[in-house]
Amino acid sequence: MHEQFPTAPSRSSDTRVGINAASLAGGERNVSVTGIVSSEFSLVGIVQRLAGCTDAQSIVSILARSTRDLIGADGVTVVMRDGGRCRYLEEDAIGALWKGQDFALDSCISGWCITTGEPVIIPDIRQDPRIPLPLYEATFVRAMAMTPIVRDKPEGALGVYWATEHEATTLEMAALRALADSAALALANVQLLQELKRSSERKDAFLSSLANELGETLGPMRTSLHLRRQARDPALDARMTEVISEQLDRQARLIENLVDGSQLLTGQAKLHPRLLDLRGMVADVVRRRASEAELAEITLGMSVPDTAVDIWGEARRVSQALTHVLDNSIRCTPPDGRIDVHLEVRDQNAWLTVRDTGIGIARDSLPHLFEPFFKPSYEPARSVAGLGLGLSLVSSILQLHGGDVRIDSPGTSQGTEVVMRFPLGCLTQTPAMPGVQA
Template sequence: MPEHELVTALALPYQMKMTAAVGSLIEPARLGEGARAEGREPSPVSLVGVVQDLSLVRDMPALMEVVRKAARELTGADGATFVLRDGDLCYYAEENAIEPLWKGRRFPMTACISGWSMIHREAVVIEDIYEDPRIPFEAYRPTFVKSLCMVPIRTKAPIGAIGNYWATRHLTTPYELALLQALANSTSVAMENVEVYAELEKRVQDRTRELEEKSQRLAEEHAALLELQRQKEALSALVVHDLKSPAAAIVLAASLQLRSPDLGPAERRRWGVVFSSAERIVRTAASVLDIAQSEEGRLVPRYAVVDLGGLIAEIREQLLPLAEKREQGIEVSCDVPEGALWADRELLGRTLQNLVDNAIRHSPTKSTVRIEAHADAAWVTVAICDEGPGVPVEMRQCIFDRYVRVEEKGRTGWGLGLAFCKMAVEAHGGTSWIEDNVPRGSRFCFRLPVVRAGAS
């Protein structure tokens, strides 16, 4: 059961019983008026104040302290005792008297007057203890007690009793008895309140301990995941290093072949595919390293004036062999003036390569990939448009996260290219997003500030 429901369930009976206990104060108040009419002054101790004190206690020692003091002061008795039922025994838990009585001792229920009161569930008034056969005389001879009254705590299934003792012969008045019974009723409610509070405290402690254990497990799992991530990144760096050098050599060899004027069309297409594939490996390896640097806060663009039109033309030339192999075309529309953009040419170039490569691989044969770029007073906006299946709306934010890919039959990849693009664009102070391409496909867009912050 949730804590708030537990509080409601446990507190409601307590509130009802406390209302009943407060209602029981009416009788002592009425009898107190009668006492004044007879020329006797009622107790100066406020029973209402005692009830308020009992409503605030949270443990048995505090409760017994309130009761031991109030039980004597309310009636002006020479002694008062607070008795708890302990199975078939009466436990004299607390007392307040002119001389010591039986505090800390236990007696059989059938051998003491408090037990009689609990067994019969009624109050007892004895004016002369030596004339009442219910009194164990030998237990009382060493004491000052001559008269007494005893009331049960809860008349249904009593859990204890409260008694008053007098050193001289005294007949308990109805007013005194009503005061003591009202105190016993309030004490019964307060004892249940202590139990409720203890139960709530235990529930809170158990829940706190459970949450602390879960928190500890989560911390350990988090530490293990961090260590695993560290190991993966170390392995990735090692793999990237081992891949980058041979791939770069392949790129160099393919570029030299493509420069040969004696290369036939078929051979040129084959070497173009070799070049673009090897270049993609180099680009992916660099993206892995740049992503790691970005997460560590070390990916800082090297700003310079960039001819965006010239850079787009280079990217088109590099990836055209891959597009032609798929019978695709690459169109360019760029109206950005030369020198209008401050950026890191290498990061921007790899961003364009990733996006155009992605568009080629996710577009059908005999389709067209289009690169659009335009500038206004504040931003340079670039869009790479494909005619592929598109990106579902619910994935357009997470598609830029690492290792996230749109599942598509026959497509492979590591899910790092778009993550790198987003990090590179954001490192420039720009933003990335995806739109629908009309009539089909997607537009992968990004924009960069025309002039970098702090540039003159």
């Protein structure tokens, strides 16, 4: 039977501000008064330095160094969750620990701390079954304590280590938790700054694309006007007039799409729904894109139910979403590739899946696909089209219809799967839809 060791107190407001004169007077060991109140390594000073960081690496570096100085431990590690593993990003210690290594969450104490969201105190690592002793044999560690780094959920852990048996005190754990909380806030701020920067960059790219689109229409119009002024041939004059008309139509469509997109993305778009046969609409979109797929040497397959699939919606919007998704697949699938469109009914929903063998999507791009102006970093030449609004519009359209859309890809060069969900409709019931015009 293993001895049960005490754990740190719960995260109450008392322990968060528990570094005070009263607790120091109580004889808390291994934390010096001068160490805590010193101008360089005071908790306030550390928090200020963390708050001023603009990148994650600076945060973990300051956190490791400052925690060791404040707590007075022999070593510190900063661990962050990476999927199903925990990665040791930084350390400051009297001897090497595990910096640069990663372990399965269920195979180490840091993984336990991250998974449970609970702090841990281990006065003697040889007596705790959660410790994988082979990983500690080459280190100086005899005792340790750890607390999770929590934002919305535990994303990492901050650990302190001693070379001799030691049970972390209430004061030490309060300081450790305060540092971990400050690091979590600093990481959240860095993420926000990065998102703002990305958003600004995407808007710049959008404006550049818009300028290019407009430039591509103005160029032919200028040339045509110049030729018309010099033309003596009625046929040439007629042709130049036609070119000008085509480019004006193109500009009008571009402006219409921008206004349309703005209404969808700002929630101002309203639907005028009626009962639609999604099966027929899917078949129509596939038929209209069949020749384009054939020219691109892509096999386009379709499977739909034998009977109508009724949904409530606005035909123009539904067709807009279906067309954009299929166009994306055609643009991003190389010759000899395949696209399969599959419609099925289950769980009171219509599920439309578009699966291709195309260029795929990098895993780090997947969370951003529905953000306005976002474009994957790599696309084939013939897929560079539009202004980066398409998928965000698709998502908005599905939401207006009470549905949703998800996109998945194993990675680049491994194809993509888009799944759209539409609630089923019937003649006797109109579902609640966010975009319905009253």
